[in-house]
Amino acid sequence: MSTDSPSPEPWWKSAVVYQIYPRSFADSDGDGVGDLRGIIDRLDHLAELGVDVLWLSPVYPSPQDDNGYDISDYQDIDPSFGTLSDFDDLLAAVHARSMKLVMDLVVNHTSDEHPWFIESRRGPDSPKRDWYWWRPAREGAVPGTPGAQPNNWRSFFSGSAWEYDEPGDAYYLHLFSRKQPDLNWENPEVRSAVHRMMNWWLDRGVDGFRMDVINLISKDPALPDRTHHGSGPRIHEFLQEMHREVFAGRPERLLTVGEMPGVTVEEARLFTDPARAEVDMVFQFEHVGLDHGDGKFDVRPLNLLDLKASLGRWQDGLSGTGWNSLYWNNHDQPRVVSRFGDDGPGNRVRSATMLATVLHLHRGTPYVYQGEELGMTNAPFTSVDDFRDIESLNHYAEAVDRGTDPVRVLAGLRAMGRDNARTPMQWDASEHAGFTTGTPWIPVNPNHTEVNAQAAYADPSSVFHHYRRLIALRHAEPVVAHGDFTMLLPDDPRVYAYTRRLVEADGTATELLVLGNFTGDTAEVDLPDDGWRDAVALIGNVPDTEPLGTTVTLAPWEARVHRRHRPA
Known part of the structure; x- marks a missing residue:
């Protein structure tokens, strides 16, 4: 008879990830740019918050055309951030606090100053010519003139996705900056080089990768005219090969999350199905595109019904097979309290804590972006x-x-x-917010005199302490990580409401009720049943609230979480 027990749930289902943008987190040497030593000095902030994983945005050597996402050497540290020895010290300090460290993997493209591209650029006879996408001008067109580009693809950073290289009389593809040429993943030598690099970092001790725009690595070799580049014909093959060559067989369970612009629920279900061995979870952008009009800079008010429909569809779509990543903020998004909340002095804390509560109690792994736990605002x-x-x-x-x-x-x-x-992390009320003793590379938000970590530590009702309580709740309550999700009140334009439910080993069900008022007005809602009267209040952002009844009145920007036990 077999004695094998069921495989335990992956550790990252009950974990919380904290993203650090190194340029802006903490500067240890006064040059105005954050660095690895600065991060080491501030690790106790993360430990006090209670997060499990530090995700480090790129620290590799780079010309900094796209703030480090243009990499010129995958196996070193940019001098502005420190040295490999500093990185090893950071990794050891993270592990000493029982946290893990995840690197940013940027392999859709390199810098045009990477040795691979410099060699590729030498001409058609270069052994690395086919490591990138080189094409001649359109037939009959004069190279270097408007309309001569090989196809109609546009860069995510405006303009054509093709740059004419006059010495070689050819164009190279760059879906982002012209200084970020795209790697040709059709070439097995490229894939092998990437796998070797990934293994080098894992052997060094890192605990996984966040994979930048990873669904763009596969392109149709014919490069036909079109407007969408994502999830090309060999994307699943490439990710499965990566898993075999890099992750399979390692004794430790690593974390892999793929950033995937334009990914659909159906595609994400395939990417995150453990049986397919591709990635653990994806970053999707549907919910952070709901306030876009004609492009991201054409801003429209958020419709809460749209947000419920979007997040609810992802909760349902990945249930039972895949896994969600949960986020409001990252290095590419504006501050959520300014975007979906109210960053005025009267409602900043209340709306920031409501948004955090609603997000963190969903099914998935939450990601906290530096300063989000302080309620930092747009500049x-x-x-x-x-x-x-x-x-x-x-x-x-x-x-x-x-x-x-x-x-x-x-x-x-x-x-x-x-x-x-x-903008720099706001540590205290001093000049430059305690980020640097020099001149910061980008100015500090003037509101750092009120919004800063030092002040937050001292205030039990601060955004920081609310995040700390939310993270502790995920660690303590299995229903948060593993329970089912049911959306409530889908047609209410003011209140976001849902339940989480987990059947325990003794046959009882633990249920959570989550309520969040997305408005600056009082909101009254009717619950679908009256069985919540005796539920225990677990966490909220308004003190001394009334017990739950069939009808609940929520203060402006109020959030509540209640728990009950009942027969399954």
């Missing part, structure tokens, strides 16, 4: 000169050139620009 950018991000600067130049009112363009950048997430 008050006043002119285009305040921006540093290549996406924003390219968009401004192109839109103004088309004749769009610069004031309107700037308003879109101010609301949605990526630099909102990249």
Whole structure:
């Protein structure tokens, strides 16, 4: 008779990940740029918060055209961040606090200063020519002139996705900056080189990878005219091969999350099905595109019904097979309290904690972006000169050139620009928020005198302590990580409500009720049953609330979580 027990659930289902954007987290040497030693100095902040994983945005050598997502050497550390020895010290310090460290894997493209591309650029006879996508001008077109590009693909950073290289009389593909040429994953030598690099980092001790735009690595070799580049014909083959060559057979269970622009629920179910051995979870962008009009910089008000429909569809679609990643913020998104909440002084804390509560109690692994746990807000950018991000600067130049009112363009950048997430971490009320003793590479948000970690630590009702309680709840209550999800009140335009349910070994069911008021007004809702009267209040952001009844009145931006036990 077999004595094998069922495989335990992966550790990352009950874990919380914290993303660090190194340029903006903590500067140890006063040069105005965050670094690895600065992160080491601030690790106790993460330990106190209770997170399980540190995800480190790129720290590899880079010309910094796209703030490190243009990599010129995959197996070293950029001098602005420190050395490999500093990285090893960071890794040891993370592990000493019983946390894990996940690297950013950027392998859809490299920098144009990477030795691979420099060699490829030497000409058609280069042994690495086919490591990138080189193509001649369209037949009959004059190379280097408008319309001569090999196809109609557009860059995510504005303009054509093709750059003419005059010495070689050919175009190379770049779905992002012209300084980020796309690798040709059709070439097995490219894939082998990437696998060797990944294994090198895992052998060094890292605990997994967040994979940048990984669903873009497969392209139709014919490169036909089209508008969508994602999930090409060999994407599943490439990810399964990566799993075999890099992750399979390792004794430790690693974390792999794939950033996948445009991915559908149906595709994500395939990517995250454990039986297919591709990735553990994906980052999808549907819910953070709901306030986009004609592009991301054309801002529309959030419709809560759209948000419920989107997140609910992902909860249902991946149930029983795949796994969700849960996030509001990252290095590419504006601050959520300014976006979906109210960042004014009266409602900032309340709306930030409501948004956190609603997100973290879903089924999936939550990701916290640096400063989110403080309720950091968008920055008050006043002119285009305040921006540093290549996406924003390219968009401004192109839109103004088309004749769009610069004031309107700037308003879109101010609301949605990526630099909102990249202003320095606000540690205290001192000059430059305790981020640096020098001049920061991008100015600190002026509200750091009120919104900062030091003040948050001292205030039991702060956003920080609410995040700490949410993370502890996930660790303590198996229903948060493993329970089923049911959306309630799908047609209510004000209140987000759902339940989580897990049948315990003794045959009873633990259920959670989550309520969040997405408005600045009082909201009254009727619960679908009256069995919540004796439920225990687990966490909330309004003190001294009344017990639950059939009808519940929620204060502006209020969040509540209640628990009950009943027969299964």
